[in-house]
Structures are given as structure tokens and as C-alpha cells.
Amino acid sequence: MAAKKSAASTAWKVFLGVFLTVIAVALLAEFGLRWFLSSQMTKQFAAHSVSHTEGDGATGADPASEESAKPDVSFGAFPLTLGMLTGEIPQMHISTPSTLSIKDGVISGQPAAEVDVKGMKLSKEPVARELVTTASLPEEFLLATIQRGIAQQSGYDALGDVVITEIATNSASESVDIDFAGGLFKLTLVPEARDGQLTFTATSSKVLAWELPEEVTQQISSALTAGMQSQLAGQSDLRFDDITVLDGELKMTLSGRNINLNEMGQQYGELGAAVQENTPDA
Numbered sequence: 001m002a003a004k005k006s007a008a009s010t011a012w013k014v015f016l017g018v019f020l021t022v023i024a025v026a027l028l029a030e031f032g033l034r035w036f037l038s039s040q041m042t043k044q045f046a047a048h049s050v051s052h053t054e055g056d057g058a059t060g061a062d063p064a065s066e067e068s069a070k071p072d073v074s075f076g077a078f079p080l081t082l083g084m085l086t087g088e089i090p091q092m093h094i095s096t097p098s099t100l101s102i103k104d105g106v107i108s109g110q111p112a113a114e115v116d117v118k119g120m121k122l123s124k125e126p127v128a129r130e131l132v133t134t135a136s137l138p139e140e141f142l143l144a145t146i147q148r149g150i151a152q153q154s155g156y157d158a159l160g161d162v163v164i165t166e167i168a169t170n171s172a173s174e175s176v177d178i179d180f181a182g183g184l185f186k187l188t189l190v191p192e193a194r195d196g197q198l199t200f201t202a203t204s205s206k207v208l209a210w211e212l213p214e215e216v217t218q219q220i221s222s223a224l225t226a227g228m229q230s231q232l233a234g235q236s237d238l239r240f241d242d243i244t245v246l247d248g249e250l251k252m253t254l255s256g257r258n259i260n261l262n263e264m265g266q267q268y269g270e271l272g273a274a275v276q277e278n279t280p281d282a
Helices: 002-056 080-085 138-156 159-163 214-233 266-276
Strands: 073-075 087-098 100-101 105-106 111-122 127-138 164-170 176-180 185-194 195-206 241-248 249-260
Touching: 002 073, 080 087, 100 138, 105 111, 111 176, 111 241, 127 138, 127 185, 127 214, 138 164, 185 214, 185 241, 185 249, 195 214, 195 241, 214 249
Parallel strands: none
Antiparallel strands: 073 087, 087 111, 100 105, 111 127, 127 249, 164 176, 176 185, 185 195, 241 249
């Protein structure tokens, strides 16, 4: 009887030892994989961001460096190792700092953003099953965007700088105030996310005591809408869910399903490249 108990005790100890060893190896693999992917994506995101800023020749008050451009990357509570076996990253949160730089109306780098992804397919075409992102767009970014839009619509590059000289966001009225020709006249727009689309509605438009022609306000609204769509959504099916007007910036939240990061706007170009370079061929 004693021999049987001793054998059973020994077997249990062996089983427990093997089990704990497997758990330890699994935990080490999980933490190692998280560290490796996070580190690689962070470095490559920063490198892409800096190279694009330098390549465009734009400089800002704080030029982007690889250290300042590094995002924060995390992978949620679901085991990353199990997800990798199924061919996708289960969860991912990326907080990107602003690397925005503007010179002579040329936008390079990107505003700050928070990106939440569920089900990132591991392939050279990174596709997110679900994606939600919130971008912070400062006034200087809005000004450069609308100046560029006006210049493109008119066919005269300098016209945007001459016509629109200042943009101010007003949290109290939840509006965007646009100054023309150094304040000679003003246009007030209210941004809204409606049925997944971004709209800007004019609530006030005056030249001294006269109302601006409707076609002028429509042109300004269209230029700003098109610029935001290109910068944030690109060719993807991202929907505009919410727009919050703060003093000094706009916060825009977009979401979508089965989103190819390579088809998203310029805002997320570095993100797509960083994910793509750290995934195996499909």
C-alpha cells in the first residue's frame, strides 16, 4: 500500500513539474512575442514617420526624431501566441504621438491618434476585422488642409494662402471659425458626423454686413471635407462616427470592418507599413 502511495505521489509530482514547466515556457513565449512585435513595430513606425517628414522637406517647431515619433503598442488580454497560430493578431492598441510638420502649406508627418484593432490578419495586406481610431487635428493642420483644397480647386497654388488666413476651433459654440483675407470676412462652420459621412454646415458667413454667396461657402465646406476624408479615411470604408470640437483642435472618431490599412488615409500610412513589415507572407 505504501509503495502504491509513493508511486502515485511521484507521478503527481512529475505531472505537476511538467505542467508548471509548460506554463512557464508558454508565459515566456507570450511575453517574448509581445515584446518583440511591440519593439519592432515601434521602431519601424518611427523610422517611416521620420523618413517621410525629412523627404517632404517640411519642418515644424519640433522636428520629428525616431525617439519622439515612437508610438505605444499593446496587444490586449487575449493570448497573442494563440492568435498567431490562427493567423491574426487578436487585439492591438496603438497610441501614436504627433509628428505633424507643415511648411509652405505642405503637410508631412501626422497628428496624434489612438487606434484600436481587433483581428489583424497576418499578411502582406494587413486587414483589420474591426478598427476604431480617434485622431486629434490641430488648427494649423486644418488651415493647411483647407488652403491646399482651395488651391487645388482654383488651380492657383498661392490662392489658398491669400484667401484663408486663419482657422480657430471654438468648443463653446462647437464650431470652426475661418478668417478670410486677414479677418476681412468670416465663415463659421459646424462639423458633424452624419450617416458615417463628414459634413461641415455654414451657420454664419459675412463680408462686413453682407452674406457670402452660397457657392463660396459650399466650396470652402467641400475643400475641408475632402481634405479630412483623404487624410483620415483614404480609399477605405471607414465611417465618421463622432466629431468633438475642442479649443485648438478637432477630435474625429472613425470606425470600420475589414479595413485594409494600406487603403487608409495618409494619417495612417506609417501604421500600415509597420504592420506589413512585421508579418509573414500569406
